[in-house]
Amino acid sequence: MSQAANDAVAEMQVLNNVALFDFIIGGSTGEKTVEADDFIREVGKMLPRGTFSWVSKYRSEAKREILKVGVARRVNNRVRGYFVPLEQAGSLSTKLKKIKADFQAEKSKFLANLPIIIEDWANSPVNSGVTSSGQSRATLIRQHAPKQEDLDRLLSFDTSAIRVGSTEFFGADDALQTEVKGLVGQAALEIADDVKKSWKGPNAGRTSSRVLGLIRRIRNKAVAMGVLSPKFSRLAEMCDKVLSAVPEGQNIEGIEFLMVSSLLSRCMKPEDILAEDSVKFDPLDVQLPDTGVEAQQPATLAQPDTSDLFLVIGEATPNNEATQATDQADTEQPAANPVTTEPVAETAVEPQTTLELVL
Numbered sequence: 001m002s003q004a005a006n007d008a009v010a011e012m013q014v015l016n017n018v019a020l021f022d023f024i025i026g027g028s029t030g031e032k033t034v035e036a037d038d039f040i041r042e043v044g045k046m047l048p049r050g051t052f053s054w055v056s057k058y059r060s061e062a063k064r065e066i067l068k069v070g071v072a073r074r075v076n077n078r079v080r081g082y083f084v085p086l087e088q089a090g091s092l093s094t095k096l097k098k099i100k101a102d103f104q105a106e107k108s109k110f111l112a113n114l115p116i117i118i119e120d121w122a123n124s125p126v127n128s129g130v131t132s133s134g135q136s137r138a139t140l141i142r143q144h145a146p147k148q149e150d151l152d153r154l155l156s157f158d159t160s161a162i163r164v165g166s167t168e169f170f171g172a173d174d175a176l177q178t179e180v181k182g183l184v185g186q187a188a189l190e191i192a193d194d195v196k197k198s199w200k201g202p203n204a205g206r207t208s209s210r211v212l213g214l215i216r217r218i219r220n221k222a223v224a225m226g227v228l229s230p231k232f233s234r235l236a237e238m239c240d241k242v243l244s245a246v247p248e249g250q251n252i253e254g255i256e257f258l259m260v261s262s263l264l265s266r267c268m269k270p271e272d273i274l275a276e277d278s279v280k281f282d283p284l285d286v287q288l289p290d291t292g293v294e295a296q297q298p299a300t301l302a303q304p305d306t307s308d309l310f311l312v313i314g315e316a317t318p319n320n321e322a323t324q325a326t327d328q329a330d331t332e333q334p335a336a337n338p339v340t341t342e343p344v345a346e347t348a349v350e351p352q353t354t355l356e357l358v359l
Contacts (some may be wrong), residue, residue, distance in 0.1 A: 011180055015164045017227045019089045021070060022081035023062050023096065023159045025103065026055035046145045048121050054110065055155065058103045065095050068217065069224040071187040073179055083183060084161075085227045093161060100157045107155050111148050118145040187225045187232065188270035191218055195267045202261035206253035211260055212246065215239050218267060234278050238263055242283050258286040 069092055070084035084092055118141065121127065127137040167174040198214045200207075219239035225232040242263050246256045263283040266272045275281075 012167065012177060014083075014180055014183065014228060015167075015176075018083040018085055019161045019163050020073065020081045021066055021084050021089070021092065021096075021159070021161045023066075023157070025059040025062065025157050026052065026155055046141050047117065048124075051117065054106050058099055058106075058157070062096060062099050065099070066092065067190060068220060071183055071190060071225065071228070074182070074186065075175065075179065085224050088224050089161060093159075096159050100159065103157045107152075110155075111152055114146075114148050114151065118142065121145075184225075184229045184231075184274065185270060187221070187228060188273040191221055191235075191273060192268055192270045194218070194221075195264055199264050199268075202265055206251055206257055207260065208251055209246075209248050211252065211264070212243060212248060215242055215260070215263065219243070229274070231274055231278050235267075235273060238281065238283050245284055255286065255288060258288065259283050262286050 066082045066084065069088035070082035072079045073081040073083055122138040122141040122145075127141060130136050131140065164176065167176050194217065195214065199211065216239070219236050222232040222236035222239065226236065242259050245259055246252060252260055260283075262285075266281065266283070
């Protein structure tokens with residue numbers, strides 16, 4: 001067997017360690033389509049805006065929980081399930097069952113209130129007008145609004161989880177083989193997207209300790225994706241190092257911010273996550289770049305700009321030991337030799353003459 005064939009077999013071994021999860025909520029896959037083929041979009045035209053927002057809430061919650069430990073299976077740029085490591089499959093199924101139970105409870109309340117929702121919407125002033133058919137919008141809403149029994153059937157929460165045992169029927173032509181080869185890149189892309197959506201970047205110079213929640217999320221995802229590549233296991237180790245080095249409960253700045261920034265900046269691009277130098281990368285190997293500037297700052301402040309300002313005004317120069325020493329010498333000299341007082345007197349008159357000319 002050739003090396004390429006051996007690599008292909010090794011890649012497909014991933015299927016032994018994952019389960020394929022999928023879910024459909026509310027009669028819709030949640031994908032954007034050109035045609036309005038989603039029943040929620042159709043019946044929603046007869047109900048107030050946002051009537052089915054609770055459905056979207058549970059769809060987003062389920063997807064968020066799956067992506068914490070799984071990676072999307074994409075077929076022609078459409079999501080067709082999520083590969084989840086077997087170690088996380090049990091706990092994930094428990095969470096999805098809880099989300100489904102909450103969905104069913106809210107669905108029951110919604111169906112019980114549906115007649116009131118329809119009547120209130122029909123009585124709304126925005127529906128008081130008459131259509132081209134001669135009927136009022138309120139009348140049409142009462143006639144064509146969805147029935148409770150129809151929505152009870154269509155508002156569903158369906159889940160599934162299977163294990164793929166073999167791809168021998170189509171062999172190398174099985175599309176699943178191409179999907180499996182792309183799982184590593186897909187997982188890195190999902191981590192990078194999460195970071196770009198959740199982190200503002202290193203320019204702020206500081207951040208709150210809430211960013212540690214993002215690092216934990218990256219860490220947990222990387223641990224789960226370790227079944228795909230050891231590079232994800234290395235990423236999880238880097239997250240652990242940063243979490244151990246950065247204190248919680250306070251703003252993160254200085255050297256701690258540089259550690260966080262170093263890690264998250266690397267996670268913003270999937271190619272950086274999967275780079276070969278990830279083994280050598282250490283997010284704690286950072287130093288403050290402005291240390292030298294801070295050390296020179298006192299010398300900059302000690303420059304004689306302020307003293308020049310005092311000299312222009314005609315006052316004595318403060319905090320200038322050299323000037324004070326000269327003044328003391330000039331003050332002592334007239335006592336020893338009175339003749340030298342005349343030049344001193346002439347020098348003292350000059351600022352006054354200058355002030356009179358300026359005025």
